[in-house]
Amino acid sequence: MSLFYSILASGILGVLLLFIAGPFVGGLIAFAIVAGCIFRGLYLLADIHKSLSVSIPKKDVVEEAYEKYLKERDSKKTEQ
Numbered sequence: 001m002s003l004f005y006s007i008l009a010s011g012i013l014g015v016l017l018l019f020i021a022g023p024f025v026g027g028l029i030a031f032a033i034v035a036g037c038i039f040r041g042l043y044l045l046a047d048i049h050k051s052l053s054v055s056i057p058k059k060d061v062v063e064e065a066y067e068k069y070l071k072e073r074d075s076k077k078t079e080q
Helices: 002-021 023-055 061-079
Strands: none
Touching (some): 002 023
16 A cells, blocks of 8 residues: 555656656656665665575585585596
8 A cells, every 4th residue: 555655646746846847857856766766776685685695504514525525426427
């Protein structure tokens, strides 16, 4: 429901900007609002990515060594 109210409020603001400031100034302000929202969204997306990448456990040294051993063993079998 808040999305609907946001769309309605931005529509009313756009019409007011068009009538009060004229098409050039209104378009410039509207572009600034849209660009600001896009940059804010990208910032939040990067923040979410950073917080999620910290919570994902990294591979253990033992697991990496075991996987390396398995790859070497499989490659030796295919060579023979």
